[in-house]
Amino acid sequence: MGDNVSIYEQGLEKNAANYAALSPVSFLKRAATVYPDKVAVIHGDRRITYREFRDRVSRFASALTKRGIGKGDTVSLFAPNVPAMLEAHYAVPLIGAVLNSINTRLDAPTVAFILDHGESKLVISDRDLNPVMKEARAQMVSPPPVIDIDDVLADGGELIGEAEYETFLLEGDVDYPWSLPDDEWQAICLNYTSGTTGNPKGVVYHHRGAYLNALGNSVEFGLSADAVYLWTLPMFHCNGWCYTWAVTAVAGTHVCLRKVDPALVFPMIRDHKVTHMCGAPIVLTMLIHAPDDQKCTFPQTVKMVTGGAAPPSAVISNMQKMGFRIIHMYGMTECYGPSTVCAWQDDWDGLDEERQAVMAARQGVALVTLEEQRVVNSETMENVPADGKTIGELVLRGNTVMRGYLKNGNATAETFAGGWLHTGDLAVMHPDSYVEIKDRSKDIIISGGENISSLEVEEVLYKHPDIMEAAVVASPHEKWGETPSAYVTLKPGSDGKVSADDVIAYCRENMAKFKAPTKVTFGPLPKTSTGKIQKFVLREREG
């Protein structure tokens, strides 16, 4: 002990009593200890208590090890929101393996690419999705073995695997010992981006980030042991935005849902006394425009997080009228889902509803567990002025940012340039420090040298009483370079009520005239597997 060593660096080392790796697996261990007989999972008529949840996870983990799977091995799940999918979020990390939840809307070649690139050792696949899985495996040189999930609520499909999931569980030992990872930086999940161009990239999460994002979301979303969480968000989507873990952290109840069908969602909210749910804006739109006979009322207010794209303000206020309180968060696969939140300010209470919705539709501020967010000039990494006008790139940093892209050092280095996660989203910083995304860089329309935000035009279109969905892209124009072209879906019953000229006239009345679309096309919109509108398809149509 030299004289120069601080007194605080002598004899105060880490040991088994005062240091444990942060891992969301600990949440289940605790919930099963404290609330063994509480319903952890509801799936159709089935109820799984926290004791059973833990025991099933123990068997699952043990069965994996008996098949030779261990630390650093990838296990893929191809399933809707069923108990097996939730259980995989604990069993796979418990043995140090890496959970690869595959987007269920992907086609066979993409699934084959993911299984191959992620070096998957085992696939657990739902019978409904097996036709795609079968085709994907047929395209692979050495496809991984399959365990089937023969869910009673599945519609059809087929069984293609070595064993059924429930039988597979019985291979495992219910007394399998639980232990924490050697290092909280160890990989926990591998989530492929939906990638509008090129091959999907494999985003790697670690135990520490999953633990922290789950806790941060619990605080921000006000989760407690009373929470009843309805799974309207796919669990394959950034691990259900980490709510697969957050709900268990507070020992709430998970209500499974294979498919977002308003005819199921409304009665489930009422019957299970749902308190919390999440979903992309498309889910909100589906619920708002559900036929009246599918809707039902419920006495509680349901807190609902939405994100992925800015919800149009009309959508927020319509949801509130139906009994939902909308919380707008923002995130992406690279940052474990929700990382910023449009935190409500007391003085917004005094604003009119319209103005409130405008404030609430912004992407907002960093969650408590995200270290920092900025809007910068991507070249210089200098902050743009906080004037609500100057467009820059939204960049993030903190413990809830991915480790990087699997086997893709170049993309990792590019995304982390300058020590920040580059989101690729173009945003402004408002004077109140709230971020608002104006566009993906490629969604800016440059007309006569002026930048037009396609989101801004869409925001106005969504307020039109007959319009259900809208997407605006650039259309090449001889004189102006580009002009906005709008693709629009009308509400049920509104067909034929409005013409393209009506819509253009409406836009010219409600925005700077140069921003108004010069073309309007009616019809259904192309969507990605995660429900995002595929603007690149529309752009191709514009040539």
Place this chain on the structure above:
Amino acid sequence: MGDNVSIYEQGLEKNAANYAALSPVSFLKRAATVYPDKVAVIHGDRRITYREFRDRVSRFASALTKRGIGKGDTVSLFAPNVPAMLEAHYAVPLIGAVLNSINTRLDAPTVAFILDHGESKLVISDRDLNPVMKEARAQMVSPPPVIDIDDVLADGGELIGEAEYETFLLEGDVDYPWSLPDDEWQAICLNYTSGTTGNPKGVVYHHRGAYLNALGNSVEFGLSADAVYLWTLPMFHCNGWCYTWAVTAVAGTHVCLRKVDPALVFPMIRDHKVTHMCGAPIVLTMLIHAPDDQKCTFPQTVKMVTGGAAPPSAVISNMQKMGFRIIHMYGMTECYGPSTVCAWQDDWDGLDEERQAVMAARQGVALVTLEEQRVVNSETMENVPADGKTIGELVLRGNTVMRGYLKNGNATAETFAGGWLHTGDLAVMHPDSYVEIKDRSKDIIISGGENISSLEVEEVLYKHPDIMEAAVVASPHEKWGETPSAYVTLKPGSDGKVSADDVIAYCRENMAKFKAPTKVTFGPLPKTSTGKIQKFVLREREG
């Protein structure tokens, strides 16, 4: 890249974008960004917004560095719950220094011991406490310099320092740059145990543990941005059980309070719309027995955490009648304050009030951020049976356990024997996995070979309609070895209503006869500086 290296260990390293040291200092940075104009601190007529809070902390940190204080240096605070004390919880760690909050009820020799042992470089001391500080410094060979807090709400005292706190702040730069510690394991606080025997021991906390315990407590206590937290708990007590940081993490409002006086507490709850507070059981007793003209009603339910000793069930139900919802947590200096919670179970709703109070008075289960708790045979470290009867020692482990005792390797090693924090509390594990503390080891009374829990006897005494406070210790006895001796304070107005024989007869009716006290002494009880009853003083009286 060798073939044997996992794909997850290639090119996925920590960097500035995806790794940040966990530090509670980040909570203030965020709160000031998101809620700059919100009231962060109320102190008398004064209001400090989050922007001002941050700016004052920046100046404080800068002023410290200008006086040569830096990483690893100890800065002592000797103050009641005033803004300077709260600000120190951010300014001192911000520069990598270590905050040493000294119990304001200690005497001069003990304060001198702490300043000397902790190698304090600077003391910030409240004028009311300066007579003690002056005496303490007079006993030291090289006493640290003093900054006075000349609080307008102070009663008297004197100024003894080089500068007054507000002037000292002006020495600092409001633009002082904020940075995170190099390592989240770095020391953040040094808290001395109250130590009933021998010299106090210096418990060292780290940034990681403070961050995690603040988040875990936020989740468990249901804190949100609406929280108004009244400081009935001393901030010097395990850093206010980490609520100095937790309240800021959710950007709630801190309401300062120099002294727990029911005449102040009740109107403050009403006027500031207090939602949350904490305090030792003695605070509950004070509030319950306050004169009627000091009490006032309030429309909200105030959530109140209590701990430190098991609150008698009569106290819990009396508090609930006044509008408080009591949450029972347990902890000690060595584990950052609250580490376990008596989490409410839905099926307790169906129990009668008496039985509910019995369930709720237990120490309960691990908080979500504590890794594990067990009740063990201290020799073998084997679990005792979960039968609610077999007594063992409560041991804890996890990230919210101290680094160790400063400059006391032997005590550190002893406390961490076998890789667990030994609490020294004797407890049983109930079949529902809830822990109940039966006694400190020295508080067990052994009578005729039977163990008698002094807490159990006290629990019965607290239910007597005329008894306000009770403490039971062993009294030497020729035949039985030891018998229980009760020390009792009667409620205001009950003096002379009951005799010692009445109390003994009451006990014999309400517990196994061998457990009933054989002696009853009336009068005020000796208390430690943190309000705990000093049983060792009573034991000495028994000889």
